[in-house]
Structure formats: structure tokens, C-alpha cells
Amino acid sequence: MATLATHFKTALSNIEPSDDAENAQAAHAEVTKVLEADDLLVKLGVDPILIGSYGRQVSIRRVKDVDVFVRLSKAGKDLRPGRILDHVAAVLEESFPGRVTRQHRSVMIDFPDDDLSVDVVIARPCGDHWEIPQKIEDDGNARWVETNPTKMAELTTQANKDYLLYDGDPGSGVYVPMVKLIRQIRRTWVDDQPGGYFFEVLAYHAFSNLEPNETSYAKYLTVVLREIADLLIDVADEGLDDPTLDGKTIKTKATPEQLAAAAARIDEAATLAEAALGANDCLAAVKWRELLGTTKNTTTEEQVFPLPEYCNADGTKKKTTAVTQGASTVPAGSGRYA
Amino acid sequence: MTSSWQSDFVAEADSWRARLGELGFSDDGDRLRGDLPWRHPVRGLVHARIEVELTARFPFTAPDVRVLDSGTSMQLTFHIDRPASLGVDGNLCLWDAATQPVEFAPWREPQAFLDRVRGWLEQTAVRWPDDDVCDLERYLLRDVNTLVLYDADRLAGKAGLFKTAPGPTPRTIEVTEKRRPGVIAPRGPQQLHSKDRGLAWVDDLGEVQSPPREWADVEHALKRTGEVARLIALGAVGYLLLRYSRNGHAAVLAVAVQRGVPTPTIRACESADTSMATRSMRAGETAAELADVRIAVVGVGALGSFAADILFRSGVRRLTLIDGERLRPGNVVRHLAGSDDVGNYKVMAVMSRLAATGFDVGKVKLQNQDLADLGEAVELVKTNNVVLDATAHARASSLLATAANITGAGTGHTVISACVQREGDIIRADRFPLRHGEQHLPALISDPIGAGMREAGCGEPVSRTPPAAVIAAADLACRMVIDQATRQCTLPASMADIRQPQTEPPFDQLGLLTPTPVAYRTDR
Amino acid sequence: MRAPNPDVVRVLIHSDARQTIKTAAARAFPLEAGGLLLGWWDNDMVVVRAAIEVVDPAATGTSWIRHEGLAQRALDQAVAKFGHPWLGYIGDWHSHPAACDASQQDRQSIRIASLAYAQPLVLIVHRRDGIIDIHAARHGRPQTVSAESI
Structure with a gap:
């Protein structure tokens, strides 16, 4: 059994978006400042927060886009998202000339120096939740769809407290590191769709189903990945439950073919993880790689x-010393010398 | 690029971690945590929870271990480091670094390592009954800057308030044997006489059951707690000198105290005993015997100065040094004394070096005139048990050899004549007079010294012997002197160390050369 | 550095091994004596660090037989005694009470024995005149030997 704990730790730090994190933080702050300075938006009770994987601190290197969820807490039922998005685009264009793109449901600001973009999504209150425009008509009216992007952040925080490497040590949460590893595996094994958030939700369900209690990252990853592989088979038929909204499922751009392909690939990946866990040090390291x-x-x-x-790339152990100990057994039978 | 020996260690650390993983330890790549069942003497099998950390020094040192939960309510007492920071547990001291040979590193076997932790817990449960390790400093905050000196003999049996004085170097302080009598009280508001600050309180803790970790523990163990606390609060007491014992093994804990509210802060200082007994401890087993032996060193140049130093450090106190020369700058490189003694008589220069050891030089006699005649030489041999001839001067040597032969075998008075020959290729010492049946090694003709080997002017020829040969010769000479002075008489009449083989036998073999014993016919 | 010649087995023989063989051969004369060579493999070099005697109760002037049980016991004891981490079985030795080299039978026996090992085995024959004859076999095939003393 090779759990290679120190090397897993290095792997985790290798996918940590440390440089991106500062840039994302700065970009978010710049955009927020501009939005909060606009009179109209202030009247609508503007209150932007970071969402998305970066907001939940489960993003991995490289972070290409940051989602800003612009809550308009005083917006009424009569808010016309088309107009508001136009307004937001105009306000941002003034501060970020030539870098603003009005998209279908959001406004994107480019930060070319950091190879980063910020996506601004507007939301209006709806009971305990928020609604974002789903489809905006030509007249600026829209159909609204319920969403709860902060809920996922809460669930993530809670899960990272629930699943601990060391019992009783709240600093030893494994949920967040596992989501990062799962996202990295998706990038490696799955073509484009389903996306990172879809796999994050899969990981969340896998944890809820298994309630795993393991002693190393290697073991957690192996059992969670197998559960995700199993879940993916059912998801093709039944959809993936949205843990943030009762009775809803996660929307994905993935086609049924893409879902089936992803299920096959993740099954393969899970089998590889199991083999790695059972293999000895160097062979295991090559499989984890x-x-x-x-x-x-x-x-x-x-x-x-x-x-x-101490390993070669082919999974053999480096021969650091060329000495082979003399044999511990004599030849079988007897040997006659004349 | 990692070299192969490094990757060997990484591989070993990885497999070590994996073994602990198989035993149920969780591992985040930094620290391993897991349960360790152990047998409590009263409660039976209990489960401790420990944290293990492999440092970069593994496998040369054992992994760090901290007890997260001992599994019972016992107090962790001895053999545990002070935590590196607040909220962290201290590392267990599982193996004594000084006595554990690194080539036998038992912690490399995880099971042996865990057994050691179990043993530690079991010992803690029974309060380390056979333990006599005196390391109370370990459990307190450290004052790494201060060294506290004290004379254990002079303070023996005394307790109370003593004056302190600055030590020989900055950041050392000495607890003197002078008491501060009377009552200390502030002169005015918050004012204390300057001589009443930084005093030391000397006390006994007796046999220590658990190590003090903070002021409250020390306070608890003192006899006159109220008085000490008052003196600390006044700022009068700056140090505590606490005698204690562990299973009868006596030791001293020195603590620097700083008054504070609500309690004083205490820090353990390194401390050292200045008593004669402690300072003489490393002088060798013959030191006591040598203290009353009279030894003269004739010629305290290169060889003689180092020999005088070795003899004095070995315990010889009745030492007579004879040399008529002054120390020249060119001498210093092969002499005990330093350049600040240039111009002084060599005997004075050597004397000041001997005095610098701190031992009593009151019985060391100096003579800054060379031996004049045979009469004086005979007198010198008669009044000294051993005379070391370090003159490297044929005339003086023959004078002393003759004096030794006149004084005669059987009186026990001897002359050891030591010299360096052939520019350090040979060092040699001969004893006079010969005992029955003895003979010396044959003489070796010295190479003539070239004309260029003189200092400016027409002084004595200068030998180009390197300093190492001089010190080796001093060592050889002292071995023979001490052998005679202690009347062991185990060494032969001549000893030569051939450092570079010569053409003439028997000086043609590397190593120590002694004379062949004279064979006697027994069927007379 | 010289490129290693794959067909040549370098054999380094420690004086301890030579001494043990010489003493045992003299003691057993006029019968044959024999035993195990202990050491290790360093790349393609065989280091003969020590020799131990294994008594063949039926030895004659022209035969010595290595019996598995006796030999294994002797090996285990020797490894425990020396406490050297690399020490193990690397071949056989025996003495000839005459001045003759390894026989056909000798060379065949070491070849057969070598089939069970990944590295070459060494055979040392100690002749009555003090000369030692050295052979090696790998995977059942004879090897050219270059021997050195250490």
C-alpha cells in the first residue's frame, strides 16, 4: 500500500492557484468599487459577492474566470434585466474601456495582463433565494430562474468541517482538497463537458453517500472517485440533484454522449486510483501521476x-547502490566436487 | 538534482510513513496522527493519541512525537520538551542524544519506535522510578544569553540571599558566597539601593518529583516562599540557584527571575560550578598525586613551555621554571605564550599562561638565569623529584645527565632529557640515570644546521622544526616525567617517535622506538 | 572509466577468505575440505569477503559434497555471526590434496548451482601447492574470470 502522503501534499500545492488568487482578488475589488459607485445601482441595493469555484476556494490552477454575483437587494419584480445589464455594461465600460463585453446573461470584463476575466451576473431577491435572468427577450424582459450560489459555499464549508483527516482537528478538512483533486482529474480525463462545477456537485454527493473516514488523501481520493464513477452512470438517466435547491437538478451543457464518455473515463480513472493504492511506492507514484x-x-x-x-519514470526504483546482498539460501540439493 | 543518498532517505521516510499508515495512522504529508494502545499499571490497556512528525534530519534523529491524549488523566512530567509555541505540545525525549549511537538508530523500525513511545508512557505513569537525569532547565523557558557561575563547595549547605558579581566575560554572572544580611526594604517610593538589586536566592528543592514549568511550581517547592516572593517583587532577587536531586544524583538549577504582575517570569540559565573539585575533574587520575611532586623544567622555549603547561594542567603545582632568555617575536609561533609577552623573560611569559588557567600558581618558582655549573645542576636534581631538560643544548644536557648520575640511581631523582631532532623527523626523550639492566637508544648525530638558519646577527642557530613536532615532543616528555613522578616506572629509559624514517637503523622505521632490553645469562 | 566487459566476471577475494580456505585445507589433508564463499555482488563484480567450512562427513581424498541442510545451517550461523548487511552466499570452495585444477565435475557443479541465482556464482579450488583456481558461472554458463586480491 502506497499512500505517499508527502507527495500528495506537493501535488495539492502544485494545483493551488496561488498567483491567480491575488489577481482574482484585485480584479474583483476593482469591479466592485466601480459598481458600488454608481447611483442607480446603489438605489437598487447593489451588493456584489464572489461566487464560483474561486469564491468557494475550490478552484485550481489556472483560474481563468472569476464570477461576481451582483445582488440587487432592493430590486422589485419589475426589474428588466436587459436594461440593467446594458447599464452595468455602460458603467463598467467607462472604467474599463474596450475590455467590456455584454454577454447574453452577464457582463464580462477582461483583465489581459493577468490572463483573467470577471463575469458579472445580476440577481434579484426571491424569498430566501435569488433569481438570475435565464433568457432575456429582445424587449429587455426575461424569464427568471431561481438560484442559490451562496448555498454551495456554505455546504462546502460544512463538508470540510465534517470530513477530517484527524478526528477533532478542524484544520484537517479533506473535502476541499478532494474537490480540487477531482477537478484536476476532470481536466485530465474528461473532454470539456461536463464541467468543473458538475464534478464538484458529484464529489459533494459522493461524500454524502459514503461518509468516508480514511487516513490519507490517497485513500479518500480512491473511494470518492469510485463513487463518482458509479454516480455518473445513474446521472445519465436521472440527472444530478442540485444540493442547493430541493427538487432541482444541475443544468449541464453536456450531451448524453458526453455524459456517457465521461462515465467511462472516470470509471477508468477510478480503476487506476485503486491500482495505485494497491501498488508499491514507485509504481504507485507513476499511477498517481x-x-x-x-x-x-x-x-x-x-x-x-x-x-x-528515488523512482524512475517507469515505476521502477532507482538503483542507488549497485550492491546486491549475497544470497540468503544455498543451492537446493547437494553439489558434488571432485 | 537530488543525489542518490538523498533519495535513499526520502524513500526510507516514505516507506516509514506507509508503515505507520498501515498501523492506522492518518497522514496529511506533514504529520501523522494515530492511536497507540499501551498498558497503564493500574487501568490496564488504554489508548493514547499521538502525533508524529518526520523532520529533515530523519533517519539521523528520531521523529518528533507529541502526546495529544495519553488516554488517561496522568500528568506528563519528565522527558518532554517545552512546547515550541503556545497551544502546541512538547516533543517527547525518547532517546538520549548523547548516549544513542547514530549508527544504531532504532527508530528506523516503526514498531521499535512505537514501543519506545509506549515505554515512555508507561514510565510516565509510574513516575520514572529509576530516573536520575538532571535536566530541569529543559522544562522552563530559556535565557540563552546568561551563564550563571557558582562555587558548589563554598555554597554547600547554605541557603538564603547571596550577592552576585559580574563574571569574567559579558553575560556571565557569579553567585558569590557573600551573604546579604539584614532586611531589605525600599529606601523611598519604589527605590532600592543599587547593590540590593540582582541578588541570588540559594535554596534546596530536595528530591524532585515533577519538573517545575512555571513560577508557581518553583514557588511551591521553596521553603521561605513568602520572603522570596517579596524580594522578587521588590526587584532585589534576580536569580534563583536551586539545588535538587533525582534519585540521589545532585544538580543545580539556575533561574533568572523578572518581577511581574501577577507572577514573576522565570527563565532557566545555563549554569556551571567553579569549585576546584569541578575544575580539576578533567585533569586526569594522577592529578591529586602530582600536586605534591616537585618538578623543574629547564628551558621553557618551544618544547619546555608546552611541557610546563601540560604538567601544570595535569596537576603539578610545585613547578620550577628555569630559562635565561627573553621571548622574541620569532619564538611565538612555536611557544605557549602569545605576542603580548614578547620582551618578557620566557619564564614570566609561561607563568602568565599558567595563571590564566585559574589554578593556583603560588608554588610555581621562576629562575631567569641559566644553570651555571654542575653544582647547581646537582642541587636542582636533589631538590626536585624530576627535572625535565628541555634545553636542546648539548652542554646543559650533559650537565644535567651528569648531575643525575652523581645523585645516583635508587634515590628516585631523575632527569628526563627531551629533544626534537632532524627538524622534527624524530622526537626523543631519555631518562637518567639508567636503572639496572637498562640501556638508552643509540645516539643520532644531528645534521649540521645551515648558515642561513639564523636570525639576523649571530645568535643561536634556528631549527626549522614545525610546531606540531614540538608539541608531540612535549607530550612524549611529559609521559616520561609523569611516569617517574608518580613512581609507576613503566616506561623504558629512551623513547623515540620516528615521524619520518631515517637512513640509519634503528631509526629507519616509522613509529615508536624503544631500546631492546639487555639479555642476561641466567646460568652463571 | 573503462567500459565493463560483459563476458568477464571480476572476482575480488579478501585475504580473510584465502586464509580460512588455506587453514581448512591444511587441516583436512589428505582429505578434501570444502564450504561456502560469502560476500556480495557489486555491479558485475563478485566480492568474496569470507569463506566458511562446511564439513562433509563422507569427504575423501577426491571428493567433497555440499549438503543442503548442513550448508544452509552454516550459512545462517555465519550471516548472524558476521552481522554484515551485504553478506550472503555467492559460491563454493573446496580443496584438492593434489596440485590439480578444478575438474570437469567441479565446473559442472558450479554451473548447475548458478541456475538458481540472478548473479554469477564463484568456485574456488585450493590446490595442494597453494595455488587457487577460480571459476565463475552465470545462469548455467561458464564465465571468464578476472580475479584480484583485497
């Missing part, structure tokens, strides 16, 4: 899981 792949969208692709110094 294959599973976790390379960092995506980085200048150079870097292997996420390090190869231990």
Missing part, C-alpha cells in the same frame, strides 16, 4: 504529482 495529469492553461504543462526522487 497518470491520474492527476498536468496543470492546464499554464505556460508550461507541469506534472501535478511529483515523481519521488
Whole structure:
């Protein structure tokens, strides 16, 4: 059994979006400042927060886009999202000339220096929840759809408290590191769709179903990945329950073919993880490397899981000393010398 | 690029972690945590929870271990480090670094490692009954800057308030044997006489059952707690000197105290005993015997100065040093004394070095005139048990050899004549007079010294012997002197160390050369 | 650095091994004596660090037989005694009470024995005249030997 704990720790730090984090924080702050300075938006009770994987701190290197959820807490039922989005785009254009794109349901601001974009989504209150425009008509009216993006952040925080590597040590949460590893595996093993959020939700369900209690990242990853592979088979037929909204399922752009392909690939990945867990050190390391792949969208692709110094890339152990101990057994039978 | 020996260690650490993982330990890549069942003497099998951390020094040192939960309500007492920071547990001291040979690193076997932790818990449960390790400093905050000196003999049996004085170097303080009598009270508002600050309170803690970790523990153990607390609060007491014992093994804990509200802060200082007994401890087993032996060193140049130093450090106190020369700058590189003694008589220069050891030089006699005649040489041999001839001067040597032969075998008075020959290739010492049946090694003709080997002017020829050969010769000479002075008489009449083989036998073999014993016919 | 010649087995023989063999051969004369060579493999070099005698109760002037049970016991004891981490079985030795080299039978026996090991085995024959004849076999095939003393 090879759990290679120190190397998993390095793998996790290799997918940590440390440089992106500062840039994302700064970009978010800039956009928020502009929005909060606009009179109309202030009247509508503007209150932007970070959402998305970055907001939930489960993003991995590279972070390409940051989602800002602009809550308009005083907006009424008569709010016409088309107009408001036009207004937001205009306000932002003034501060970020030439970098603003009015999209179908949101406004995107480009930060080319950081190779980053910020997506601004507007929302109006709806009971305890929020609604975002789903489809905006030509007249600026829209159909609204219920959403609860902050709920996922709450669930993530809670799950990271529930699943601990060390009992009683709240600093040893494994849920967040596992979601990051699962997102990295998706990037490596699945073509484009389903996306990272879909897999994050899968991971959430896998944890809820299994309530795992393991002693290493390697073991957690192996059992969670297997459960996700199993879940994916059912998801093709039944859809994926949205843990933030009762009775709703997660929308995905993935076609049934893409879902089936993803299920097959993740099954393969889960089998690889099981083999890695059962293998001995160097062979295990090579399998973990294959599973976790390379960092995506980085200048150079870097292997996420390090190869231990004492291993060769083919999974054999480096022969650091050329000495072979003399045999511990004599030849069988008897040998006659004349 | 990692070298292969490094990757060997990484591989070992990985497999070590994996073994602990198989035993149920959780591992986040930094620390391993898991349950450790152990047998409590009263409660039977209990489960402790421990945290293990492999440091970069593994496998040369054991992994760090901290007890998160001992599984019972016992107090962790001895053999545990002070936590590195608040809220962290202290590391267990599982193996004594000084006595554990690194080539035998038992912690490399995880099971042996865990057994050691179990043993530690079991010992803690029974309060370490056979333990005599005196390391109370370990359990307190440290004052790494201050060294506290004290004379254990002079303070023996005394307790109370004592004056302190600055030590020989900055950041050392000495607890003197002078008491501060009377009552200390502030002169005015918050004012204390300057001589009443930084005093030391000397006391006994007796046999220590659990190590003090803070002021309250120390306070609890003192006899006159109220008085000490008052003096600390006044700022009068700056140090505590606490004698204690562990299973009868006596030791001293020195603590620097700073008054504070609500309690004073205390920090353990390194401390050292200045008593004669402690300072003489490393002088060798013959030191006491040598204290009353009279030894003269004739010639305290290169060889003689180092020999005088070795003899004095070995315990010889009745030492007579004879040399008529002054120390020249060119001497210093091969002499005990330093350049600040240039111009002084060599005997004075050596004397000041001997005095610097801190031992009593009151019985060391100096003579800054060379031996004049045979009469004086005979007198010197008669009045000294051993005379070391370190003159490297044929005339003086023959004078002393003759004096030794006149004084005669059987009186026990001897002359050891030591020299360096052939520019350090050979070092040699000969004893006079010979005992029955003894003979010396044959003489070796010295190479003539070239004309260029003199200092400016027409002084004595200068030998180009390197300093190492001089010190080796001093060592050889002292071995023979001490052998005679302690009347062991186990060494032969000549000893030569051939450091570079010569052409003439028997000086053609590397190593120690002694004379062949004279064979006697027994069938007379 | 010289490129290693794959067909040549370098054998390093420690003086301890030579001494043990010489003493045992002299003691057993005029019968044959024999036993195990202990050491390790360092790349393609065989290091003969020590030799131990294994008594063949039926030895004659022209035969010595290695019996598995006796030999294994002797090996286990020796490894425990020396406490050297690399020490193990690397071949056989026996003495000839005459001045003759390894026989056909000798060379065949070491070849057969070598089939069970990944590394080459060494055979040392100690001749009456003090000369030692050294052979090696790997995977059942004879090897050219270059021997050195250490």
C-alpha cells in the first residue's frame, strides 16, 4: 500500500492557484468599487459577492474566470434585466474601456495582463433565494430562474468541517482538497463537458453517500472517485440533484454522449486510483501521476504529482547502490566436487 | 538534482510513513496522527493519541512525537520538551542524544519506535522510578544569553540571599558566597539601593518529583516562599540557584527571575560550578598525586613551555621554571605564550599562561638565569623529584645527565632529557640515570644546521622544526616525567617517535622506538 | 572509466577468505575440505569477503559434497555471526590434496548451482601447492574470470 502522503501534499500545492488568487482578488475589488459607485445601482441595493469555484476556494490552477454575483437587494419584480445589464455594461465600460463585453446573461470584463476575466451576473431577491435572468427577450424582459450560489459555499464549508483527516482537528478538512483533486482529474480525463462545477456537485454527493473516514488523501481520493464513477452512470438517466435547491437538478451543457464518455473515463480513472493504492511506492507514484495529469492553461504543462526522487519514470526504483546482498539460501540439493 | 543518498532517505521516510499508515495512522504529508494502545499499571490497556512528525534530519534523529491524549488523566512530567509555541505540545525525549549511537538508530523500525513511545508512557505513569537525569532547565523557558557561575563547595549547605558579581566575560554572572544580611526594604517610593538589586536566592528543592514549568511550581517547592516572593517583587532577587536531586544524583538549577504582575517570569540559565573539585575533574587520575611532586623544567622555549603547561594542567603545582632568555617575536609561533609577552623573560611569559588557567600558581618558582655549573645542576636534581631538560643544548644536557648520575640511581631523582631532532623527523626523550639492566637508544648525530638558519646577527642557530613536532615532543616528555613522578616506572629509559624514517637503523622505521632490553645469562 | 566487459566476471577475494580456505585445507589433508564463499555482488563484480567450512562427513581424498541442510545451517550461523548487511552466499570452495585444477565435475557443479541465482556464482579450488583456481558461472554458463586480491 502506497499512500505517499508527502507527495500528495506537493501535488495539492502544485494545483493551488496561488498567483491567480491575488489577481482574482484585485480584479474583483476593482469591479466592485466601480459598481458600488454608481447611483442607480446603489438605489437598487447593489451588493456584489464572489461566487464560483474561486469564491468557494475550490478552484485550481489556472483560474481563468472569476464570477461576481451582483445582488440587487432592493430590486422589485419589475426589474428588466436587459436594461440593467446594458447599464452595468455602460458603467463598467467607462472604467474599463474596450475590455467590456455584454454577454447574453452577464457582463464580462477582461483583465489581459493577468490572463483573467470577471463575469458579472445580476440577481434579484426571491424569498430566501435569488433569481438570475435565464433568457432575456429582445424587449429587455426575461424569464427568471431561481438560484442559490451562496448555498454551495456554505455546504462546502460544512463538508470540510465534517470530513477530517484527524478526528477533532478542524484544520484537517479533506473535502476541499478532494474537490480540487477531482477537478484536476476532470481536466485530465474528461473532454470539456461536463464541467468543473458538475464534478464538484458529484464529489459533494459522493461524500454524502459514503461518509468516508480514511487516513490519507490517497485513500479518500480512491473511494470518492469510485463513487463518482458509479454516480455518473445513474446521472445519465436521472440527472444530478442540485444540493442547493430541493427538487432541482444541475443544468449541464453536456450531451448524453458526453455524459456517457465521461462515465467511462472516470470509471477508468477510478480503476487506476485503486491500482495505485494497491501498488508499491514507485509504481504507485507513476499511477498517481497518470491520474492527476498536468496543470492546464499554464505556460508550461507541469506534472501535478511529483515523481519521488528515488523512482524512475517507469515505476521502477532507482538503483542507488549497485550492491546486491549475497544470497540468503544455498543451492537446493547437494553439489558434488571432485 | 537530488543525489542518490538523498533519495535513499526520502524513500526510507516514505516507506516509514506507509508503515505507520498501515498501523492506522492518518497522514496529511506533514504529520501523522494515530492511536497507540499501551498498558497503564493500574487501568490496564488504554489508548493514547499521538502525533508524529518526520523532520529533515530523519533517519539521523528520531521523529518528533507529541502526546495529544495519553488516554488517561496522568500528568506528563519528565522527558518532554517545552512546547515550541503556545497551544502546541512538547516533543517527547525518547532517546538520549548523547548516549544513542547514530549508527544504531532504532527508530528506523516503526514498531521499535512505537514501543519506545509506549515505554515512555508507561514510565510516565509510574513516575520514572529509576530516573536520575538532571535536566530541569529543559522544562522552563530559556535565557540563552546568561551563564550563571557558582562555587558548589563554598555554597554547600547554605541557603538564603547571596550577592552576585559580574563574571569574567559579558553575560556571565557569579553567585558569590557573600551573604546579604539584614532586611531589605525600599529606601523611598519604589527605590532600592543599587547593590540590593540582582541578588541570588540559594535554596534546596530536595528530591524532585515533577519538573517545575512555571513560577508557581518553583514557588511551591521553596521553603521561605513568602520572603522570596517579596524580594522578587521588590526587584532585589534576580536569580534563583536551586539545588535538587533525582534519585540521589545532585544538580543545580539556575533561574533568572523578572518581577511581574501577577507572577514573576522565570527563565532557566545555563549554569556551571567553579569549585576546584569541578575544575580539576578533567585533569586526569594522577592529578591529586602530582600536586605534591616537585618538578623543574629547564628551558621553557618551544618544547619546555608546552611541557610546563601540560604538567601544570595535569596537576603539578610545585613547578620550577628555569630559562635565561627573553621571548622574541620569532619564538611565538612555536611557544605557549602569545605576542603580548614578547620582551618578557620566557619564564614570566609561561607563568602568565599558567595563571590564566585559574589554578593556583603560588608554588610555581621562576629562575631567569641559566644553570651555571654542575653544582647547581646537582642541587636542582636533589631538590626536585624530576627535572625535565628541555634545553636542546648539548652542554646543559650533559650537565644535567651528569648531575643525575652523581645523585645516583635508587634515590628516585631523575632527569628526563627531551629533544626534537632532524627538524622534527624524530622526537626523543631519555631518562637518567639508567636503572639496572637498562640501556638508552643509540645516539643520532644531528645534521649540521645551515648558515642561513639564523636570525639576523649571530645568535643561536634556528631549527626549522614545525610546531606540531614540538608539541608531540612535549607530550612524549611529559609521559616520561609523569611516569617517574608518580613512581609507576613503566616506561623504558629512551623513547623515540620516528615521524619520518631515517637512513640509519634503528631509526629507519616509522613509529615508536624503544631500546631492546639487555639479555642476561641466567646460568652463571 | 573503462567500459565493463560483459563476458568477464571480476572476482575480488579478501585475504580473510584465502586464509580460512588455506587453514581448512591444511587441516583436512589428505582429505578434501570444502564450504561456502560469502560476500556480495557489486555491479558485475563478485566480492568474496569470507569463506566458511562446511564439513562433509563422507569427504575423501577426491571428493567433497555440499549438503543442503548442513550448508544452509552454516550459512545462517555465519550471516548472524558476521552481522554484515551485504553478506550472503555467492559460491563454493573446496580443496584438492593434489596440485590439480578444478575438474570437469567441479565446473559442472558450479554451473548447475548458478541456475538458481540472478548473479554469477564463484568456485574456488585450493590446490595442494597453494595455488587457487577460480571459476565463475552465470545462469548455467561458464564465465571468464578476472580475479584480484583485497
